[in-house]
Amino acid sequence: MSKIASNLQIDSARLWDTIHETAKFGATAKGGVRRLTLGPEDKQVRDWFRNACEAAGLDVQVDALGSMFGLRKGRDMTKPPVGLGSHLDTQPTGGKFDGVLGTLAALEVVRTLNDAGIETEIPICIVNWTNEEGSRFAPAMMASAAYVGDFTTENILSRRDAEGVTVAEALDGIGYRGASPVGTQKFSGFVELHIEQGPILEAEAKTIGVVDSGQGVLWYDGKITGFESHAGSTPMRLRRDALATLSEIVLAMERIATTHGPNAVGTVGEAVIANPSRNVIPGEIAFTMDCRSADAAIMDALDADLRAAIAEIAARRKVDVTLDLVWRKPPTHFDAKFVDTVENVAGALGYSHRRITSGAGHDSCNLNTIMPAAMVFVPCKDGVSHNELEDATQADCTAGANVLMHTVLALAGVAS
Ligand SMILES: [Zn+2]
Secondary structure, three states, rough: OOOHHHOOOHHHHHHHHHHHHHHOOOOOOOOOOOOOOOOOHHHHHHHHHHHHHHHOEEEEEEEOOOOOOEEEEOOOOOOOOEEEEEEEOOOOEEEOOOOHHHHHHHHHHHHHHHHHHOOOOEEEEEEEOOOOOOOOOOOOOOHHHHHOOOOOOHHHHEEEEOOOOOOHHHHHHHHHOOOOOOOOOOOOOOEEEOOOOOHHHHHOOOOOEEEEOOOEEEEEEEEEEEEEEEEOOOHHHHHHOOOHHHHHHHHHHHHHHHHHHOOOOEEEEEEEEEOOOOEEEEEEEEEEEEEOOHHHHHHHHHHHHHHHHHHHHHHHHHEEEEEEEEEEEOOOOOOHHHHHHHHHHHHHOOOOOEEEEEOOOOOHHHOOOOEEEEEEEEEOOOOOOOOOOOOHHHHHHHHHHHHHHHHHHHHHOOOO
16 A cells, blocks of 8 residues: 555545435335335436535546546546446335445445545546345346447347346436446456445354355256156156255255365256145146356366256156256456455555455456456354345445555556
């Protein structure tokens, strides 16, 4: 950290106030936030954010997918800025911190630098990415995915929500289909502060998670075809029971993920019995599987072991099981220099810290495919997120914002 800035701290009370002020946009009775992307509450928080950025002297641009970019000039404007930020949309029963902390902490960094009269060597740019959550429109993290070129803008604009409304219509409806083509705002790198959304930091009493990796994902659609028959007159040994088959598959998934642990998880999250009836042996079931690991070799092993287990179960039970891999996202390995910078800053500021893998997906995982990126985690109460009970302490949010600020200063440089 540079000498000039090493004593600099963000304004903890101001950050805390902005988190609670914006939580009123979509506030729920249980103390959470319901702010679906591109809905009326999202427009309210976007308008608030735009005003706050402009009041802080930032030049605000909105891209064709509604992502918002607030640029703070640096001494050397020939270089692309260091980006920082997250998202302001929430789950239908979301909390006050997921995404919000990282976006409002980025604003707080700008306000603090303004108050201290600090000019960075290269510019910085704070970002609110559209639709990180993916609960109204699929896929999650769609704007950053389009930014890095995984989807065309047109493809994303044509996605529909459950009511049939397209992304394009929703953007126009709230006035946030911006003028700049996706990808116009370049970055030299990106740093995102986020709550952990898991229990590790809290359990180990660590203040800062230095995120060095993100889990890869395997998504499967499965189908079991057995034979429907009478629940009273079909002897046990003659049954071809799809649900009993699924039960074995679920336990096999649990055993395989545990065997490859601790760096592996596997979940059967959906199962639908076709034409269910109390007195009919289930003959057909559709199910999904979600397997994750931050290690590509473990992902391959999970896939191979799963397929072998399912083949054995299907043959023994004389049923057909199909398993289609519908999505494979490779693991994220965040930029080594950026990760080291976060770690050094956390240490220099005196915060307890550990390296950690992100179990959830984040916009920064997309961004890391085309630019250096890193993330900073802070603990959340009981590891709970995507829930109205989501909570984090003011002290931890402040620590995370301080690490964010000094990481950005280290990467952007302080103009002399
Ligand atoms: Zn988030």
